[in-house]
Amino acid sequence: MNMTTNGDATVKVVPVRHVGQWIAAAIAIVFVAMLIHTLFSKLPTGQYACHLVGGVRKCHELSEWRFSWDIVGRYFFTSEILHGLFLTLELTVLSMLVGVILGVTIAVMRLSTNRLLSATAWTYTWFFRGTPVLVQIIVWYNIAILFPVISFGIPFTNVTFYHFSTVSVFTAFTAALVALGLNEAAYMSEIARAGLISVDEGQTEAASSIGMTRRQTLRFVVLPQAMRVIIPPTGNEVISMLKTTSLASVIGVVELLGAATNIYANNYLIMPLLIVASLWYIVVTTVLSIGQYYLERRFAKGALRTPPLTPIQRLRRDAKGIFSKFRTPRGAVGALR
Amino acid sequence: MSDPMVEVRDVHKSYGGVEVLRGVNLTVVRGEVTCLIGPSGSGKSTLLRCINHLEKHDAGELRVDGDLVGYEARGGKLYERNDKQICAERSRIGMVFQRFNLFQHLTVLENITIGQVKVKGVEPDDARVKARELLARVGLDGKEKNYPSQLSGGQQQRVAIARALAMEPKLMLFDEPTSALDPELVGEVLDVMKDLALSGMTMIVVTHEMNFAREVANTLYFLDAGVIEESGNPREVLSAPKSERLRSFLSKVL
Numbered sequence: 392m393n394m395t396t397n398g399d400a401t402v403k404v405v406p407v408r409h410v411g412q413w414i415a416a417a418i419a420i421v422f423v424a425m426l427i428h429t430l431f432s433k434l435p436t437g438q439y440a441c442h443l444v445g446g447v448r449k450c451h452e453l454s455e456w457r458f459s460w461d462i463v464g465r466y467f468f469t470s471e472i473l474h475g476l477f478l479t480l481e482l483t484v485l486s487m488l489v490g491v492i493l494g495v496t497i498a499v500m501r502l503s504t505n506r507l508l509s510a511t512a513w514t515y516t517w518f519f520r521g522t523p524v525l526v527q528i529i530v531w532y533n534i535a536i537l538f539p540v541i542s543f544g545i546p547f548t549n550v551t552f553y554h555f556s557t558v559s560v561f562t563a564f565t566a567a568l569v570a571l572g573l574n575e576a577a578y579m580s581e582i583a584r585a586g587l588i589s590v591d592e593g594q595t596e597a598a599s600s601i602g603m604t605r606r607q608t609l610r611f612v613v614l615p616q617a618m619r620v621i622i623p624p625t626g627n628e629v630i631s632m633l634k635t636t637s638l639a640s641v642i643g644v645v646e647l648l649g650a651a652t653n654i655y656a657n658n659y660l661i662m663p664l665l666i667v668a669s670l671w672y673i674v675v676t677t678v679l680s681i682g683q684y685y686l687e688r689r690f691a692k693g694a695l696r697t698p699p700l701t702p703i704q705r706l707r708r709d710a711k712g713i714f715s716k717f718r719t720p721r722g723a724v725g726a727l728r
Numbered sequence: 729m730s731d732p733m734v735e736v737r738d739v740h741k742s743y744g745g746v747e748v749l750r751g752v753n754l755t756v757v758r759g760e761v762t763c764l765i766g767p768s769g770s771g772k773s774t775l776l777r778c779i780n781h782l783e784k785h786d787a788g789e790l791r792v793d794g795d796l797v798g799y800e801a802r803g804g805k806l807y808e809r810n811d812k813q814i815c816a817e818r819s820r821i822g823m824v825f826q827r828f829n830l831f832q833h834l835t836v837l838e839n840i841t842i843g844q845v846k847v848k849g850v851e852p853d854d855a856r857v858k859a860r861e862l863l864a865r866v867g868l869d870g871k872e873k874n875y876p877s878q879l880s881g882g883q884q885q886r887v888a889i890a891r892a893l894a895m896e897p898k899l900m901l902f903d904e905p906t907s908a909l910d911p912e913l914v915g916e917v918l919d920v921m922k923d924l925a926l927s928g929m930t931m932i933v934v935t936h937e938m939n940f941a942r943e944v945a946n947t948l949y950f951l952d953a954g955v956i957e958e959s960g961n962p963r964e965v966l967s968a969p970k971s972e973r974l975r976s977f978l979s980k981v982l
Contacts, residue, residue: 602848
């Protein structure tokens with residue numbers, strides 16, 4: 392770059408050199424290289440691993456890859472793993488659905504002018520955030536100990552219309568779903584509450600002034616604007632939930648981790664199967680993150696004067712820029728500038 | 729003064745022990761423009777917000793178009809109206825805010841149609857036709873698809889006026905509509921308000937624009953410390969203030 396100082400004399404400008412950054416970058420590169428090297432390193436062939444299975448010594452040859460990529464590949468698409476993956480997704484979606492709907496309801500209750508509703512909401516959040524979700528999962532799985540029969544009737548009387556045994560309903564999957572959903576609702580309620588109070592009070596007043604009821608105001612004015620604040624942490628919750636569902640394997644739900652443990656309990660390929668499960672978790676997380684990005688964009692409507700380009704739009708623009716540079720004669724570019 | 733649009737009789741209002749309105753009396757004649765002036769904290773905005781029941785008044789009587797605001801008198805008792813009834817009342821009283829309060833997530837057109845469609849049950853197509861007419865009236869045709877954040881303050885305030893007019897109000901309340909605007913944008917909003925006054929709309933305007941008050945208002949009220957200090961024809965009141973308080977207020981703002 393050249394700059395003019397003192398009339399027509401031009402002086403060369405020397406940019407600041409960031410020596411510390413260069414050193415840090417060099418160190419980082421070394422570490423990354425080490426990591427990649429070890430990921431794809433090989434072990435001496437002909438090594439065996441042996442385990443006692445039911446009193447019998449069983450051995451199998453170790454993979455030549457340190458991270459057993461060949462075995463990982465072999466198990467990645469097996470039906471047991473895919474079935475587990477499907478159950479993980481099902482559990483994630485359903486418990487988030489329960490969590491979001493119940494969470495928003497609790498947030499609205501919490502912000503109600505009715506003190507009893509507000510206190511009830513506060514207590515709910517206090518209780519479910521106060522106990523570990525793993526404990527909740529185990530409790531729901533064993534809920535039949537406390538309530539062997541579930542019945543519908545008039546409270547505090549012996550009148551019942553309908554009843555069934557708890558065990559028949561609270562299967563491992565249901566117990567996990569209920570536990571994860573109710574626990575998630577406690578966290579979602581705080582996220583939703585933050586979103587609701589982030590919307591300027593003037594918006595509510597304006598809605599009231601054109602005659603909207605409180606319900607209409609919430610639905611058409613406050614919630615859509617609260618979404619902008621609610622979505623990023625909710626995306627975080629979905630991703631967190633995806634991995635929390637692995638706790639359901641403790642009560643025997645054969646979701647992704649459960650499927651992996653079931654397999655390695657038989658063949659002792661512990662690491663390869665944990666890698667299979669982990670890779671699947673990473674794949675789904677990646678897809679979810681992309682989805683979250685576009686959802687955020689959609690609800691940012693009106694918040695920014697000019698919405699930023701999506702990565703794809705940006706790529707296309709950059710590509711266009713590069714092509715036009717080649718196509719346009721140099722003089723024309725200069726004239727445009 | 730036989731057919732008043734708004735009647736305020738001895739209205740009181742306190743916030744946490746501080747009495748903001750201390751017995752206000754005021755009458756607004758149908759089709760006339762009333763301006764409220766006064767120092768900040770004098771209760772002007774509170775009075776306005778009581779008139780469309782955004783705030784509940786503590787004591788006194790408030791009537792719009794003959795009906796009690798927020799209450800129903802039956803058999804010697806006052807019954808508080810429910811949310812739905814209050815909303816129905818409000819939908820006929822337009823309000824324009826100092827900070828515009830346009831719905832940020834909706835386009836200009838949607839801002840003007842949402843009340844018609846969701847509150848009045850107008851068909852979306854009809855609502856859009858009406859919205860376009862109103863936008864033309866406030867000089868903003870062509871801005872239908874813009875979001876509020878893409879407009880200037882003056883343009884936003886004109887959309888806010890159009891949004892209120894879409895509900896076909898019988899009364900319009902303006903709460904310092906030009907106070908948040910850059911000086912060069914004040915004129916365009918006041919022009920729209922003048923047109924509205926000429927069309928015969930009943931208006932109550934809380935303002936610091938003394939020239940607007942002098943030119944457009946039929947009656948001027950000076951509110952100070954929660955009571956009406958002085959009222960009357962704006963030209964007379966502004967040129968020959970009787971009370972010491974109004975004199976000192978005018979010396980600061982003019």
